[in-house]
Amino acid sequence: MNTPATIHVPIALGERSYDIHIGCGLLAEAASWAGLPASADALIVSNTTVAPLYASRLAAQLAVRHRRVLQLALPDGEQHKDAATLTLVYDQLLGAGCDRKTVVYALGGGVVGDMAGFAAACYMRGVPFVQVPTTLLAQVDSSVGGKTAINHPLGKNMIGAFYQPARVICDLDLLDTLPERELSAGLAEIIKYGPIADVVFLDWIETHIDALRARDKAALAHAVRRSCEIKAWVVSMDEREGGLRAILNFGHTFGHAIETGQGYGVWLHGEAVGCGMVMAADLSARLGLVDAALVPRLQQLCARAGLPVRAPAMPLARWMDLMRVDKKAEAGEIRFVLINGLGRALVRPAPDALVADVIATHSLPA
Ligand code: NAD
Numbered sequence: 001m002n003t004p005a006t007i008h009v010p011i012a013l014g015e016r017s018y019d020i021h022i023g024c025g026l027l028a029e030a031a032s033w034a035g036l037p038a039s040a041d042a043l044i045v046s047n048t049t050v051a052p053l054y055a056s057r058l059a060a061q062l063a064v065r066h067r068r069v070l071q072l073a074l075p076d077g078e079q080h081k082d083a084a085t086l087t088l089v090y091d092q093l094l095g096a097g098c099d100r101k102t103v104v105y106a107l108g109g110g111v112v113g114d115m116a117g118f119a120a121a122c123y124m125r126g127v128p129f130v131q132v133p134t135t136l137l138a139q140v141d142s143s144v145g146g147k148t149a150i151n152h153p154l155g156k157n158m159i160g161a162f163y164q165p166a167r168v169i170c171d172l173d174l175l176d177t178l179p180e181r182e183l184s185a186g187l188a189e190i191i192k193y194g195p196i197a198d199v200v201f202l203d204w205i206e207t208h209i210d211a212l213r214a215r216d217k218a219a220l221a222h223a224v225r226r227s228c229e230i231k232a233w234v235v236s237m238d239e240r241e242g243g244l245r246a247i248l249n250f251g252h253t254f255g256h257a258i259e260t261g262q263g264y265g266v267w268l269h270g271e272a273v274g275c276g277m278v279m280a281a282d283l284s285a286r287l288g289l290v291d292a293a294l295v296p297r298l299q300q301l302c303a304r305a306g307l308p309v310r311a312p313a314m315p316l317a318r319w320m321d322l323m324r325v326d327k328k329a330e331a332g333e334i335r336f337v338l339i340n341g342l343g344r345a346l347v348r349p350a351p352d353a354l355v356a357d358v359i360a361t362h363s364l365p366a
């Protein structure tokens with residue numbers, strides 16, 4: 001197998017700048033951890049699935065840098081991304097007498113990363129944290145850019161903070177154990193970057209989708225790198241989502257409605273985003289913003305990625321209520337990320353009748 005060289009993608013955010021390391025074998029490489037904040041204590045926050053696979057290997061590396069390396073395995077699943085589970089992190093930190101220099105390492109997918117990051121943002125008003133993403137979705141999206149959050153029963157990611165990590169370590173070897181369905185969910189967030197920012201990358205994904213599904217390391221390295229480069233560019237222009245950053249939520253308004261409407265954990269986040277992208281592309285086409293050919297193009301690519309492309313049946317009123325809880329909504333008006341010519345995106349409202357047509361077209365029969 002061809003092993004790609006390690007790549008560093010910088011995120012330029014002034015004093016909050018950091019690097020994303022992308023490559024193979026990074027967990028066991030001293031260079032991955034060199035130069036990170038020094039402290040007596042470290043806490044590895046993981047979950048009951050990932051910790052048995054990788055936590056002891058990470059702990060062995062960190063033992064060189066920290067006097068005490070504590071470990072916490074949270075319950076696994078989106079349905080546990082809540083206030084009760086978050087409290088377990090504070091219980092561990094306070095129970096062990098960890099001070100404000102303690103470094104929190106998030107070892108897991110987006111759920112662990114979002115929760116550990118939010119805990120790090122709040123513990124003693126902020127302790128350093130490092131992202132060690134173990135899913136494809138987390139490597140290309142959630143570990144980068146500093147969004148941290150937990151869910152509320154009334155809305156996804158509604159309680160959170162912007163809090164940047166000190167570094168992101170994307171070890172592609174950790175993806176070897178990822179279930180196929182989770183790999184596909186990560187591909188959705190990779191596909192997302194094409195229509196919103198990079199047509200050449202969209203073409204490349206179409207050509208390499210089978211290699212990505214086969215976990216070819218060179219293909220994965222390129223996909224993770226290009227995704228992180230695009231995200232780094234967007235985040236460095238608009239860290240706190242005053243405007244541009246919202247384009248990273250392409251497919252998420254419909255997608256969050258599917259996730260929340262079905263119950264957290266029923267549809268994977270990436271699955272909901274994949275289906276949501278097809279719907280948002282259709283809405284863009286109906287508004288005359290992009291050629292309608294994008295809709296079947298994205299539908300086919302998502303299907304080849306192993307993603308569902310038909311939304312679950314939900315009453316229209318339920319869709320609308322759920323989408324109004326979206327963070328992009330303003331004064332109760334739903335705002336969508338739309339493709340404005342392939343490779344560009346904008347955020348704007350859309351007439352309810354068109355939204356209803358899109359939902360009817362792309363939903364399974366009741
Ligand atoms: P996840 O964290 O639930 O992980 C998916 C599953 O894979 C879990 O069961 C996990 O235990 C397992 N797993 C993780 N790594 C593994 C490995 N290497 N081998 C075997 N199993 C492994 O899901 P996800 O898709 O990584 O993340 C979804 C979450 O990310 C959602 O909560 C979403 O809201 C959030 N998110 C956040 C941002 C952001 O900017 N902060 C962006 C996108 C998504």
Ligand code: GLY
Binds near residue numbers: 141142147245246249
């Ligand atoms: N995943 C969307 C963002 O980071 O802004």
